Amino acid sequence: MKSTPDLYSCLWQERSAAPSFASILPTRARCVVIGAGYTGLSTALELSARSGGGEEVVVLDAMNIGDGASGRNGGQVIPGLKLNPDELEQRFGQQKGAVLADLVGGAATHVFNLIQRLGIECGARQDGWIQAAHHEAALDGLLDRAIQWQSRGADVQMLDAAQTTRLLGTPIYRGALLDRRAGQLQPYEYVHGLAAAARQRGVRIFEQCAALQLRRNESGWTVSTATGEIRAQQVVIATNAYSSPLLPALPHTYVTLWSLQAATAPLSSELLEQVLPGGLPVSDTFRVLRYFRRTTDGRFVLGTRGAFRDALNINDMARVRSEMLDIYPMLEGVPITHCWCGRVAVPAASIPMLSQPEPGLTVALGYYGRGVAMATRMGALVADLVNGLPAHESPYPVTPFKAMPAAPLHRNVARVAANVMRFQDLFERRVRGVKR
Numbered sequence: 001m002k003s004t005p006d007l008y009s010c011l012w013q014e015r016s017a018a019p020s021f022a023s024i025l026p027t028r029a030r031c032v033v034i035g036a037g038y039t040g041l042s043t044a045l046e047l048s049a050r051s052g053g054g055e056e057v058v059v060l061d062a063m064n065i066g067d068g069a070s071g072r073n074g075g076q077v078i079p080g081l082k083l084n085p086d087e088l089e090q091r092f093g094q095q096k097g098a099v100l101a102d103l104v105g106g107a108a109t110h111v112f113n114l115i116q117r118l119g120i121e122c123g124a125r126q127d128g129w130i131q132a133a134h135h136e137a138a139l140d141g142l143l144d145r146a147i148q149w150q151s152r153g154a155d156v157q158m159l160d161a162a163q164t165t166r167l168l169g170t171p172i173y174r175g176a177l178l179d180r181r182a183g184q185l186q187p188y189e190y191v192h193g194l195a196a197a198a199r200q201r202g203v204r205i206f207e208q209c210a211a212l213q214l215r216r217n218e219s220g221w222t223v224s225t226a227t228g229e230i231r232a233q234q235v236v237i238a239t240n241a242y243s244s245p246l247l248p249a250l251p252h253t254y255v256t257l258w259s260l261q262a263a264t265a266p267l268s269s270e271l272l273e274q275v276l277p278g279g280l281p282v283s284d285t286f287r288v289l290r291y292f293r294r295t296t297d298g299r300f301v302l303g304t305r306g307a308f309r310d311a312l313n314i315n316d317m318a319r320v321r322s323e324m325l326d327i328y329p330m331l332e333g334v335p336i337t338h339c340w341c342g343r344v345a346v347p348a349a350s351i352p353m354l355s356q357p358e359p360g361l362t363v364a365l366g367y368y369g370r371g372v373a374m375a376t377r378m379g380a381l382v383a384d385l386v387n388g389l390p391a392h393e394s395p396y397p398v399t400p401f402k403a404m405p406a407a408p409l410h411r412n413v414a415r416v417a418a419n420v421m422r423f424q425d426l427f428e429r430r431v432r433g434v435k436r
């Protein structure tokens, strides 16, 4: 497989973005939302829909819309959280856990309905997602997950090894879970569609406008930026893995991981019949998992855990290429045209954090690699709180805002853990013959 070394850019972001929305920064707002990704924009949309107009909602982003994870992810729209529904009921109690499972299980459908309602063109397809098992124990885990969702009425089924091979075009997996609630989209077009819809409803979005400081005052909050200050009754922090220490503990409420992706040139019709012929997006069950899909123009895109940095080099490209070839050796010789990465926030509690550190201040972040559906769904939950819903009445757990104990050490621990997991995966592939 050949690669072009100067193409460290995100495939999705090649689509032209709408011109910047900035005008003169207002001095007052009802709510300032910090972060223009799925969380921030869906919150702004919800707030504007409920008030009949978004004039009083301002969104700030330090970069441009879609420069964070929302414009650079894999576009796999997956319902649920990393925890299974039974685990949610064990942790939060039968009643609250069941409500939560229902909410997160419906998150992908929420996204597809929203896209349809707003008329967002982003190649959205709700026809399934496959989680492929790399060995028997992983398959047992998927079966358990499938049974749990089926008992709650979800359209989830198991595929045997032959069915998996037929849909994926590779014989390396032992079977899979097929979740028909899920699907795929072009992430950058989606985040820009949300921004355009929010703007149409009167929300004012300011790019290249970082919130630099937050101060509480007698009637709410003052948000300082390089171009002025805004006073607001409410502030929402939706900065996910790109958080700065706006609140000292903020960057220490999660662990940052990097996810790395690469896209090939459009495949020939012969290769399209062999590489992911079913056309559904896939994640596998390796500890350092691989997720992959095809694009509407016939490219193959694969992602996996990245190095602990934003800047990429030839080793990153080589790593993702070797993962591609591990699954689809027939891609040998197909050029990689794009390679990029982004930051993922792993929350301390294994589920995304929704928190209210102080009156009038709401924080929502930490979706692991499952934010397309859940970050969008979070918008309505945040808007409820901003509009005065008491935290204990939220269907989603509103948890204390605190830094993880020994937070600075977590990055080092995560690095070591990532290496150990990669070694375990290699061991399983080679010694136990998991692969081929």
Ligand SMILES: Cc1cc2nc3c(=O)[nH]c(=O)nc-3n(C[C@H](O)[C@H](O)[C@H](O)COP(=O)(O)OP(=O)(O)OC[C@H]3O[C@@H](n4cnc5c(N)ncnc54)[C@H](O)[C@@H]3O)c2cc1C
Pocket: 034, 035, 036, 037, 038, 039, 040, 060, 061, 062, 063, 064, 065, 066, 067, 068, 069, 070, 071, 072, 073, 074, 075, 076, 077, 078, 209, 210, 211, 212, 238, 239, 240, 241, 242, 243, 244, 246, 259, 260, 261, 291, 303, 341, 342, 343, 344, 364, 365, 366, 367, 368, 369, 370, 371, 372, 373, 374, 375
């Ligand atoms: C490479 C990659 C692949 C992924 N693949 C998938 C996938 O296939 N499926 C899935 O469900 N999830 C996936 N995810 C996760 C998903 O993309 C995220 O969970 C989701 O986009 C988070 O959205 P967000 O709005 O919370 O954060 P982001 O989209 O990261 O937005 C945060 C924004 O906050 C801004 N910001 C930060 N600080 C400030 C400040 N002080 N002032 C103003 N603005 C600020 C940033 O500029 C950024 O734009 C992936 C993530 C990555 C990185």
